Amino acid sequence: MGDEPEGSNERRQAWVTVDLAIFTIRDDHLHVLLIERGKEPYIGRRALPGGHIRGSEALDGAARRELREETGIDGLHSHLEQMRTYGDPDRDPRGRYVTVAYLALVPDLPVPVAGTDARRAHWVPVDKALADTPGLAFDHEVILRDALEQTRSRLEYTTVATAFCPEPFTVSDLRHVYEVVWGVPLDPSNFRRKVTRAEGFLEATGGRRVSDTGRPAALYRRGPARTLIPPLMRSAEVGATGIEWSPVAADA
């Protein structure tokens, strides 16, 4: 694990930050909100939005503040969840940094992104964010991959997919979320059967949405359930790392 000057074996304080993987769905692709760094290190590189926690602030509070600053969203129409903490001693050249990564799922925003913060924020397709060179700043590529896998897994066992949909939404809107996040087509009929039978997932509003083509679709809002019973499992192939919980390797 290296033995550079700072890397003593003594206890030391560390800077603590929160970083956010904020996902949304735009034109058939999963996008993540990235900022362009305006200073060293990694100047000009893309990074997940985030920042230091403040003296009197809880971790969740710092994450919510960052989400609001970057998107203008105040958590009411979004899902915000702690994901995982990253603290390798050399992950930031400025010193010992520990970052608590959060996962946010938001509907495609009607308001332009970038609130009070001067940094330029962009929606970037996740595939592109992970493939472009140079890559993301710091260890943000690892964080983004973990966030993506966690999101895919969450859709199986929870009802968070609705966080991507502005209310009210149709069953097709919801299916579209699953298809985009998992990257596989789903049978419309079987999907409908499952989500409408799962207790507390959807609540019919009674309304219908007419489009210029096809039969009008019934409208729903989010139901009270947070866990999805029975789960809606992806069948292999899907971005299948199969690893959701990454145990600590025996020789790290």
Next chain:
Amino acid sequence: MGDEPEGSNERRQAWVTVDLAIFTIRDDHLHVLLIERGKEPYIGRRALPGGHIRGSEALDGAARRELREETGIDGLHSHLEQMRTYGDPDRDPRGRYVTVAYLALVPDLPVPVAGTDARRAHWVPVDKALADTPGLAFDHEVILRDALEQTRSRLEYTTVATAFCPEPFTVSDLRHVYEVVWGVPLDPSNFRRKVTRAEGFLEATGGRRVSDTGRPAALYRRGPARTLIPPLMRSAEVGATGIEWSPVAADA
């Protein structure tokens, strides 16, 4: 969130620790390893084992070091996984502390607990740890509850239950793990059908274990699978908070 002297809105460094919820199964009950604090704050109270990360140490490395110091286990016969990070500004009266909680599942130890560390470590039934007064130090009761729920949930979707069993083990040993962690009896026949059919969960050794009563049981070792397909779901009632992923409340 308070506005005590230290609680300014400026960025500050924080002490970073790891805390471990180490679970095992002893005589039909889930136990957690607790230490008795030898100094202030919370002197004499029980707490989860843990400690500061060192200058050159990764988070996972610090967790594995603590696990080894407390139990003598070096990760080969155990499951160690990052769980969640806690960092409320007033969670430790000594200053700003952020702790990364890890979850460890270990077999009932043949060696006496407590390795190189002078602190007295005890296996305490989880029910007792959560019910006794005075309660645990710091916010460790919250951490322990979260760890318990995460463990129950992990048994549904992953193969980690085997981490509780010394190899080789029988299907009944494994069922016993599920029954103890979930607190419900399971049908032996149906349980066997599920775990033996799940691809990669169990590998027959060919051996058998004869006891002084009943037919000898076939012996197994852990298979390569880490996710359990199909999942083995508990049906309601079971310590059912239903909340595995605790989204950030809108008004925190």
Next chain:
DNA sequence: CCCCCTAAAGGTCAACTTGACTTTAACTCA
């Protein structure tokens, strides 16, 4: 040695779920 006790292991069956597919419904546009 034989029978009983026990737990493991395997079998049965009705109810339910799943995936693949077909049919009907309800709208717009030409």
Next chain:
DNA sequence: TGAGTTAAAGTCAAGTTGACCTTTAGGGGG
């Protein structure tokens, strides 16, 4: 009015689940 399109509902064989029963393979006692 008919074609096109999407929503919604239905069908059906194959598979899974939970409840329960039967058989197997040991030990121990008489």
